[in-house]
Amino acid sequence: AQSVTQPDIHITVSEGASLELRCNYSYGATPYLFWYVQSPGQGLQLLLKYFSGDTLVQGIKGFEAEFKRSQSSFNLRKPSVHWSDAAEYFCAVGSLNSGNTPLVFGKGTRLSVIA
Amino acid sequence: DVKVTQSSRYLVKRTGEKVFLECVQDMDHENMFWYRQDPGLGLRLIYFSYDVKMKEKGDIPEGYSVSREKKERFSLILESASTNQTSMYLCASSSTGDGKSYTFGSGTRLTVV
Secondary structure, three states, rough: OOOEEEOOOOEEEEEOEEEOOOOEEEOOOEEEEEEEEEOOOOOEEEEEEEEEOOOEOOHHHEEEEEEEEHOOOOEEEEEEOOHOOEEEEEEEEOOOOOOOOEEEEOOOOOEEEOO | OOOEEEEEEEEEEOOOOOOEEEEOOOOOOOOOEEEEEEEOOEEEEEEEEEEOOOOOOOOOOEEEEEEEOOEEEEEEEEEOHHHHHHHEEEEEEEEHHOOOEEEEEEOOEEEEO
16 A cells, blocks of 8 residues: 655744655555645645656645655755744655545654744 | 535534534536544544445444435434544545545534533
């Protein structure tokens, strides 16, 4: 069965520091990969997605993610974190070949940003 | 701007009440989903629908039902609300032709007392 693991429940970084949020997936087919962000009390917003092609994907708000098939990973990065990036981040995986099977979401990583 | 609209941001209901959570999307998406979100448990899929009048059980359908009479509207029904259904409920939609990118509503925080 497909699964997504976000090993870090909570991460705290200083404003201006770099950020990497980890995501590992288990999926038998060719994966679609997503990162979503959720601000407090809000729904989820799509940050970026990977379908095929270049394994380094650029998203909104200055985020990027790199797909590494050999490591089954899709880690999210940002070179310099802003206080407004404090939120919860969710990684998700789906399959090109699985029809309408819903995405599988990780449990999320909460990001705190300190001055 | 494309939107998924959930009818209520906050809702307080009594145990045993029948509760309707409404979700409307304006993107002509085929697929719609209901999740609940609880601290430490992430998003758990309750039900989803690929087409009008179609529904599929997700991971935690017990205690819930859904209705999709029109393409743009997907309703979640709590037949007899219980305190363990206190949660944040998120609706999402997607187009089959858009590689499964989901658009989420802002959520309904339901408290059952």
